[in-house]
Amino acid sequence: EPPEDPQYHALQNRTVIACYGFLLPHKGVHELIEAFALIAKQGTAEGQPERHLLLLNALYPAPPSEQEAQRCRDTIARLGLQSQVTMINAFLPDEQTLGWLQAADLLIFPYQHTQESSSAAVRWGLASGKPVACTPLSIFDDVAEAVSWLPGTDPHSMAQGIEALLNDPAARQALQQQAKEWVRAHDWPRLSLRLKGLLTSLAWPKDVTN
Numbered sequence: 001e002p003p004e005d006p007q008y009h010a011l012q013n014r015t016v017i018a019c020y021g022f023l024l025p026h027k028g029v030h031e032l033i034e035a036f037a038l039i040a041k042q043g044t045a046e047g048q049p050e051r052h053l054l055l056l057n058a059l060y061p062a063p064p065s066e067q068e069a070q071r072c073r074d075t076i077a078r079l080g081l082q083s084q085v086t087m088i089n090a091f092l093p094d095e096q097t098l099g100w101l102q103a104a105d106l107l108i109f110p111y112q113h114t115q116e117s118s119s120a121a122v123r124w125g126l127a128s129g130k131p132v133a134c135t136p137l138s139i140f141d142d143v144a145e146a147v148s149w150l151p152g153t154d155p156h157s158m159a160q161g162i163e164a165l166l167n168d169p170a171a172r173q174a175l176q177q178q179a180k181e182w183v184r185a186h187d188w189p190r191l192s193l194r195l196k197g198l199l200t201s202l203a204w205p206k207d208v209t210n
Contacts, residue, residue: 003099007086011103014052015043017162018104018130020097021121023057023089025068028110028135028153033072035110035158037079042163051166052084056100058091094124098199101128106165106172109134112153118142127183129199131175133165146182148175 019032036053043051055072059065069089076085092100101107107130109122116139125132126146133148134140135158140147148171150161165172 003096007088008100008103011052011054011086013049015049015166016052016054016104016106017166018054018056018101018107019110020056020101020107020125021058021109021119022060023065023068023072024060024062025064026112026114027057028112029055029057030068030072030075031112031153031155032108032110032158033075033079033081033085034155035162036085037081038155038159039163039166040081040084043166050084052086053081054100054104055085055087056092056097057087057089059089097124098128101125101130104128104130106130106162107132108150108158108162109140109147110150110153110158111135111137111139113137114139122147126179129176129179131165131172132179133161133175143182146175146178 017036019029021027023029033053036051040051040053043049059069072087076082076087088100107125107128109119109125109132111119111134114137119139122132122134122140122143126143131148132143132146133150134143135153136149136151137153148161148165151157
């Protein structure tokens with residue numbers, strides 16, 4: 001169910017761009033922060049809900065991960081984005097992660113160049129039911145039909161792609177349908193049953209007497 005956390009409830013009535021996965025330099029979280037800075041004010045300028053960046057990026061047990069976390073925090077402060085970025089570096093159980101992801105309007109995987117052959121995080125992102133956009137890297141080739149491709153890996157390109165999706169609700173709705181079909185086609189029995197239970201608990205009324 002949704003987290004009982006003041007930070008979570010503060011996301012309500014905002015347009016939330018989320019990122020999920022371990023925090024390492026090649027994951028592109030720092031570049032995403034810089035991209036977000038380019039579009040953070042555009043929503044409110046056009047009379048839309050305030051935009052917010054939700055970073056669900058757990059620390060990996062290696063020094064580069066903590067160093068990257070500090071770099072991200074420094075950049076958030078330098079850009080004056082403290083009130084528009086929620087950064088969670090704790091390793092959360094899947095149930096809590098899914099709860100946080102329910103606040104997202106768009107889920108971004110901003111990986112930079114990597115030798116990894118596939119991404120487990122993006123599969124979980126698709127299974128969350130949220131529209132997903134990825135940087136144009138081969139690591140995401142196996143989910144190509146279920147995601148939107150950002151124009152590039154640099155902050156300006158990511159900002160351009162994110163802005164286009166935020167301004168196109170129909171495209172985001174189509175992405176959600178594509179993701180649903182992709183998950184169904186790849187038939188993960190164990191994951192499907194688990195997600196069904198999680199999503200049911202999220203959707204079930206807490207007090208049926210009212």
